[in-house]
Amino acid sequence: MKLFLDTASVDEIKVINDIGVLDGVTTNPSLVAKEKSNFRGILKEICGLVKGPVSAEVVATEYEGMIKEGTELAKMADNIVVKVPLLKDGVKAVGKFTSLGIKTNVTLIFSPLQALLAAKTGASYVSPFVGRLDDVSHEGLQLVEEIITIFDQYEYKTQVLVASVRHPLHLVDAAMLGADVATMPFKVFDQIFRHPLTDVGLKTFLADWEKGKKQI
DSSP: OEEEEEOOOHHHHHHHHHHTOOOEEEOOHHHHHHHTSOHHHHHHHHHHHOSSOEEEEOOOOSHHHHHHHHHHHHTTOTTEEEEEESSHHHHHHHHHHHHTTOOEEEEEEOSHHHHHHHHHTTOSEEEEBHHHHHHTTSOHHHHHHHHHHHHHHHTOOOEEEEBSOOSHHHHHHHHHHTOSEEEEOHHHHHHHTOOHHHHHHHHHHHHHHHHHHHHO
16 A cells, blocks of 8 residues: 655655655645645645655636646646546546546545546546544445445546545555555654554663673
């Protein structure tokens, strides 16, 4: 399973990218707004740092506006993936982007049929929001399982990108289900590295080493 960072913070991206485990980045208007910097300037910097795909979302909600914004975004860098909300005009726009050879990520997926519509028009990725479903007492990972089953059944090439990840257990479940990608905020990515037994074990090893050095 590929691991993406869900952020528009260049500093956060640099930290994870330098470790060598970052496969891509997803952004959205809310994340970009937090940075209070030029939208296109941020995207260009991110695309220069990350070798993998970088999702950049259109803010238009009607077809013509989506096409205009999406084609402009795609020209910025070879690794840009145009992020489109699951709307009627959004699905229509995905079909157009597909014909133009522009990769797309359909976001705000909350049902398997929404994912199916996106796949039928050639979406590169669909993003089911597992955390937001959990928040309203629905099984977010069940949606992921349903989408994967449908895509496998009909051999759609669209990748399942698990989004709205709230904790590492979401990642474990997503990986076990066979999701193609999971995207997460920096906090969750950082938690992957941590385990209390790792900390205790390291502390013990170092303490034993110091004792051993005194006997040399």
